[in-house]
Structure formats: C-alpha cells, structure tokens
Amino acid sequence: MLEKDDFLKWVNASHYMFEIFEGRNDAYPLAKKWIRExxxxxxxxxxxxxxxxxxLLIKSFDYDVFRNSNDKIERNDDEWTKFVNEVDRQFKKLIENNLKAGECKNVGFAVAPFLFTWNFQRFKEYFKKRKEDFDIGSYFKDxxxxxSGKKEVLRGFKDKHLIYDEIEKERVKQIFDEINGKLKETGIGNNEPIGTIKLLHVFAPCYFPMIDNDIAKTIGGLLPSKWESLTSDSYLKWMNALKSWLQNYFEVINRLEEEYDSSILKLIDEGLYMMSTVKQRARVARLGIELN
Incomplete structure (x- = not known):
C-alpha cells in the first residue's frame, strides 16, 4: 500500500498525464455541470x-483510435471510411439539433457527448449491428x-460521498440494474455495465466510482472470468473495496478535491485508467520527438 506522500504523488502525476493526453477536449466536465443544472x-x-x-470535441475526436484491424468491416479502408462518415454525420446532427446555445430540458443530450466519446466501443457495435435502424439522436432522447423518470432517485445520491456516507446496497443495486436494463433495451440486447457506471458517476460524482473491464481485470477479484463483465454485485464489491482503501488517505482527500475541483473518485479513475487501460506507447508520437 502506498504511503500518504506517495499516494499524493501518484494522484498528482496521473492527473497531469491524463490532462495532457486525454483531457483537453474531455466532455466529462460539461456533462457534470449540465446534469447538476x-x-x-x-x-x-x-x-x-x-x-x-x-x-472542438467533434473536430478532434479520432475514430481511428477505436479501429479494430481484425474486424472485416474495420480492416477495409473504404468500408471503415464509409462507416465513420455515417457515425460522424449522426453525431454532428445530434449536436447541431440539440446542443446549440440556449437551454435544453432533455438530460439525455447532457450526457450524449460524454457517453458517446468515452463509450464509443459500444456505440460502434450499435451502428454495425443495427445499421440503418440505429439513430443516435433518438437513442439519447429516449x-x-x-x-427523467428516475430523477428523484438519482437526486437522492447527488450529494452523497462514498467516504463519508454508507453504501446503500439495495438502492444502488436497483438503480444500477434499472439503468443497465434501459441501455440493454435501447442498444443491441446486451448488458451495458460500463455505460451504466459512467451514467451513475456523472449523476453523483462523489458517490459512484468509475471502473471499466480493463481496470477490473487488472485489480482482480471482480470478474468471474476474463470473458465476463461487471454486474451490480461486482460493482457493489468495488464500491466497498474503494471506500475501505480510501480511508487510509482520509487526511489528504479534501486537499486533493479542492485543488483539482474534482471528486477523489474521478482522480482515482484517472490514475487507474492511465495504468490499466491506455497503451502508453501510442502516446509517444504525440511528444513530437524528431530524428534528423
């Protein structure tokens, strides 16, 4: 276990690395602000x-990062270009129609840029498997x-803090399963734990921690096998483990949250993401080192 000083250094270093390589055009702060409003x-x-x-997010979003050379559509340059153009057209249409300057009452559009860009691997499958049947604007409107029907339930978690408040097992399990069920229904009939967790987090950033399958596999003990994904039960296990671990750094957490204007759960996710999910070698080219 890290000593407090090393924990601080890890959080600080991870945050700066995340901001440099991942966070410049991140939709997360907007989603958090819009949802609170x-x-x-x-x-x-x-x-x-x-x-x-x-x-700027639309302009800078790099679809090729998510390209799978083993997929028959994605390995074909012409097919991939055609596919990306259609996805990009729909995403831009969603933004143009629903996120122009002004006010909006449908919270689905508040989470759209964040969920689309940070869960694009799933949206890619929606477009491929449902083809002409999938419309991203209708998806987020629905x-x-x-x-909106879960607003009061979600508001009940809004101001809770994982470190200070108890984990309400039954309520967490219920809202997790309900959101997962809706994403499953509107997607391609599969469970959607990562999208569920991202939604829970932006509605209550200090209470619901983020995690993805890569992080879960790296930590160990959360997934029954490498072919299975997170469930409400394994998510509750993660909440309990993180709550217990963070008690060791109780004295420095407030300082970190104030310094970065961010929940400790988001800062921890950045560190775990940089260690577990991102292939750092892919970022070396962005340093701009040139050999003559």
Whole structure:
C-alpha cells in the first residue's frame, strides 16, 4: 500500500498525464455541470463557451483510435471510411439539433457527448449491428426520457460521498440494474455495465466510482472470468473495496478535491485508467520527438 506522500504523488502525476493526453477536449466536465443544472432546475444551459467546447470535441475526436484491424468491416479502408462518415454525420446532427446555445430540458443530450466519446466501443457495435435502424439522436432522447423518470432517485445520491456516507446496497443495486436494463433495451440486447457506471458517476460524482473491464481485470477479484463483465454485485464489491482503501488517505482527500475541483473518485479513475487501460506507447508520437 502506498504511503500518504506517495499516494499524493501518484494522484498528482496521473492527473497531469491524463490532462495532457486525454483531457483537453474531455466532455466529462460539461456533462457534470449540465446534469447538476438539470437536477436542480429541470433544464440545463448551453452557453457559447460550452458550444465551442463541444464543437472542438467533434473536430478532434479520432475514430481511428477505436479501429479494430481484425474486424472485416474495420480492416477495409473504404468500408471503415464509409462507416465513420455515417457515425460522424449522426453525431454532428445530434449536436447541431440539440446542443446549440440556449437551454435544453432533455438530460439525455447532457450526457450524449460524454457517453458517446468515452463509450464509443459500444456505440460502434450499435451502428454495425443495427445499421440503418440505429439513430443516435433518438437513442439519447429516449435515454433522457427514461432518466427523467428516475430523477428523484438519482437526486437522492447527488450529494452523497462514498467516504463519508454508507453504501446503500439495495438502492444502488436497483438503480444500477434499472439503468443497465434501459441501455440493454435501447442498444443491441446486451448488458451495458460500463455505460451504466459512467451514467451513475456523472449523476453523483462523489458517490459512484468509475471502473471499466480493463481496470477490473487488472485489480482482480471482480470478474468471474476474463470473458465476463461487471454486474451490480461486482460493482457493489468495488464500491466497498474503494471506500475501505480510501480511508487510509482520509487526511489528504479534501486537499486533493479542492485543488483539482474534482471528486477523489474521478482522480482515482484517472490514475487507474492511465495504468490499466491506455497503451502508453501510442502516446509517444504525440511528444513530437524528431530524428534528423
């Protein structure tokens, strides 16, 4: 286990690495801000700055990062280009129609840029398997209508903090399974634990920790096998383990959250993401070292 000073160094180093290579055009801060506004006022405001961030996100999003050379569609340059153009067209249409400067009442569009960009591996499968039947704008509109029906439940977690508040096992399990069920219904009939966890987190960033399958595999003990994914039960196990571990750093957590204006759960996720999920060698080219 890390000593407190080393824990601080790890969080600091991971955060700066994340910001440099992953966070410059991250939709997460916007999603968090918009959801809090919607939770308090029933609508969220898209100002000119927000609109500029979203447009920059669209412009800089690199679909090729998610390309799978073993897939018959994706390994064919012409097929991949055609596929990406259609996905990009729909994503831009969603932004143009629903996230122009002004106000919006459907919270599905508040989470759309964040969920689309950070869970694109799943959306890629929706487009491939449902083809002409899948419309991303309709997907997030439907999701927003569902989340509106869960507003009071989600508000109940909004101001909770994993370190200070108890883990309400039955309530967490219920909302996890309900959101997963909705994503399964609107997707391709598969469980969607990663999308579920990302949604839970942005609605209650200090209470619901993020995790993905790569991190779960690296930590060990959360997945029955490498072919299985997270469930509400394994997520509760993760919440309990993280809560217990963070008690060791109780004295420095407030300082970190204030310094970065971020929940400790988000900062921990950045560190685990950089260690477990990202192939760091792929980022070396971005350093710009040139040999003459």
């Amino acid at each position: 919607w939770s308090d006022f029933g609508k969220f405001i898209i100002d000119e700055r927000d609109n500029g961030i979203v447009n 999701l927003g209508n569902f989340l």
